[in-house]
Amino acid sequence: MRLTLFKKTGTIAVLVMLFGTYAQAQFGAPQGISASSVPTEQLILPEQLNDLLRGGDAGKPLILQVGSLLMFREAHIPGAEYAGAGSQAVGLQQLQARVAPFGHEKLIVLYCGCCPWNRCPNVGPAFKMLHDLGFTHVKVLYLSDNFGTNWVDKGYPVERRH
Amino acid sequence: MSDATSPDSLWTHPRIRSLFLALLVGACFVAGPSSAIAAASLVNKKAPEFVRRDLSGKLLDLARFRGKVVLLNFWATWCAPCQVEMPFFAAWQRQYGAQSLQVIGISMDDDSAPVRKLIARLKLNYPVAMGDEKLGASYGGVLGLPLTYLIDADGKVRAQFQGETDLKTVETHLKLLLSHP
Numbered sequence: 197m198r199l200t201l202f203k204k205t206g207t208i209a210v211l212v213m214l215f216g217t218y219a220q221a222q223f224g225a226p227q228g229i230s231a232s233s234v235p236t237e238q239l240i241l242p243e244q245l246n247d248l249l250r251g252g253d254a255g256k257p258l259i260l261q262v263g264s265l266l267m268f269r270e271a272h273i274p275g276a277e278y279a280g281a282g283s284q285a286v287g288l289q290q291l292q293a294r295v296a297p298f299g300h301e302k303l304i305v306l307y308c309g310c311c312p313w314n315r316c317p318n319v320g321p322a323f324k325m326l327h328d329l330g331f332t333h334v335k336v337l338y339l340s341d342n343f344g345t346n347w348v349d350k351g352y353p354v355e356r357r358h
Numbered sequence: 359m360s361d362a363t364s365p366d367s368l369w370t371h372p373r374i375r376s377l378f379l380a381l382l383v384g385a386c387f388v389a390g391p392s393s394a395i396a397a398a399s400l401v402n403k404k405a406p407e408f409v410r411r412d413l414s415g416k417l418l419d420l421a422r423f424r425g426k427v428v429l430l431n432f433w434a435t436w437c438a439p440c441q442v443e444m445p446f447f448a449a450w451q452r453q454y455g456a457q458s459l460q461v462i463g464i465s466m467d468d469d470s471a472p473v474r475k476l477i478a479r480l481k482l483n484y485p486v487a488m489g490d491e492k493l494g495a496s497y498g499g500v501l502g503l504p505l506t507y508l509i510d511a512d513g514k515v516r517a518q519f520q521g522e523t524d525l526k527t528v529e530t531h532l533k534l535l536l537s538h539p
Contacts, residue, residue, distance in 0.1 A: 264434065265468045269491040270499055283436055311503055312521050315438045341521050342502020357491055 229320035231313050231336070238323065240305060240335040246352045248305075249274070257335070258298065262291060262322040263308030271348055271356045273307070282308070282322030291322055295331065303333045309343025399498060401518060405430070405509045406496040412485040413474055418462065421513070426458040427535045428509040432489060434465055435472040437503040439522045444480055446525050450532065451484045457536045458511070464489040466500055510535055 240248075248255065260279035261268045268278040279294045280287030295304065304326065308318040319336050326334045339346040348354050400406075405428070409419045420428070431447060433440035444463070451461045463486035465473040470488050477486055494500035497507070508517040508531055517531050 264436070264466060266466050266489070266491055266494070267501055270494045271501055281436065309502060310434070311437050311439060315522070317436050317438070344499055344501030345520065348499060348501055356495070 229324055231308075231316040231319045233320050234323050234336045238334060238336055239338040241338055242347055242350060242352055245273075245305060245335075245337055249353065255303070257303040257305045258295075259305045259307070260291065260294065260322075261308065262287065262306050263310040263316070263318045267310060267343065269357050271343070271354045273347070274353050274355045276307075276355075279322075282306075282318035282320070282325075287318075288321060288325050291325065292329065295326065295329070298331075300330045301333055302331065303335070304331060305335045305337055307337035307339065307343070309337070309339040309347065311342060313338065313340050400507070400515045403515055405507065405513055405515045406493075408493055408496070410487045410493075412487045413470060413477065414485070416485065418485050418487050420462070420509075423460050423462075423509075424513050425511050426460045427511055427532065428507075429459065429461045429532065430464065430507040430509060431461065432464045432466055432494075432497075432500045432503060432505040434467045434503055435476050436467070440504040441476070441480070443504055443506075443523075443525065444482060446529075448481065448483050450529065454532070454536055459532070459536060460484070463487070464493065466494065466503060508532060508535055 245259075248257065256275070259273050259276040261272055261276050262279050262282040264281065265278055268276075272278075277294065280290030282288060282291065295302070298304075306319055306322050306326070308316050308322075310316060310318065323334060323336050337347075405420060407420050409417065409421075412418045420430075429447060429450070431440075431443070433444065435441075447461045447463075450459060461484035463482065463484060465486055466489045467473050473486065473488065489500065497505075502520060504519075504521070504523075506519045506523070506528065507515050508528075510516045516535060519528055
């Protein structure tokens with residue numbers, strides 16, 4: 197009876213693992229580093245970043261968009277730079293090159309906003325890379341829905357091409 | 359003898375029934391989908407027109423779909439929830455195509471190569487073209503995916519859905535539009 201129970205439990209565990217793998221493939225970040233992996237204390241809210249932007253130049257962070265270039269061209273936070281998609285190796289190389297001139301205590305804000313937060317494939321890998329490189333003052337802009345809804349539509353400052 | 363002013367007889371009157379259904383559809387659209395302010399401003403307005411080549415090389419002119427209900431879906435290969443939706447859109451194209459549904463996909467990827475691969479993998483049966491910032495701007499800013507518009511047979515935007523949306527809700531709205539073009 198114990199063996200039967202063990203077999204059933206094992207079967208269920210395997211099914212759960214298979215489903216987990218499937219779900220990760222279907223919904224997770226391509227590199228498996230979800231935005232949810234960014235520690236809460238490293239997040240910055242839109243209103244907090246907006247306050248920071250309104251402050252003096254001395255405290256202004258380096259703001260890097262690590263998602264879609266096309267969306268960056270549509271609209272971005274004033275002063276932000278495009279630093280490559282965090283979900284792609286080439287994007288991470290671009291990000292690494294951009295932060296190379298700075299000391300590890302440089303205040304850097306990463307953002308994407310391509311998709312709902314827990315579906316974003318970009319900010320998780322980008323944050324991890326900067327963390328692994330030794331950067332200690334990295335914040336990630338928390339956009340629960342997307343950049344349009346949580347930044348543009350809230351009336352925060354935006355630079356547009358069109 | 360029927361009473362012309364009774365609720366039953368009013369309901370059987372085609373115009374009254376159509377008006378009621380139109381109001382119902384409108385109420386659903388206003389209350390239902392989550393919407394960004396900028397993009398929501400397109401609802402009940404003429405859908406911005408565009409002409410471009412789809413990825414098979416055919417001309418894709420939104421104006422040529424007048425008379426059909428158009429499901430216009432902005433997506434990208436890196437958008438996980440988009441990839442959940444697209445097989446449903448392909449199924450709806452098969453199911454409702456004869457009722458004048460036309461699904462159109464606009465990829466907001468920076469490069470067409472992964473888009474072509476995904477179209478083949480998902481066996482999409484509707485045209486897909488590459489988007490750009492100009493097209494995004496004309497739709498109020500495509501600044502988050504997925505983003506889907508339902509456009510009626512007269513070319514007016516009747517609903518928009520942003521982010522992860524309950525597909526049953528989208529299908530309900532779609533069916534209402536198809537039944538009352």
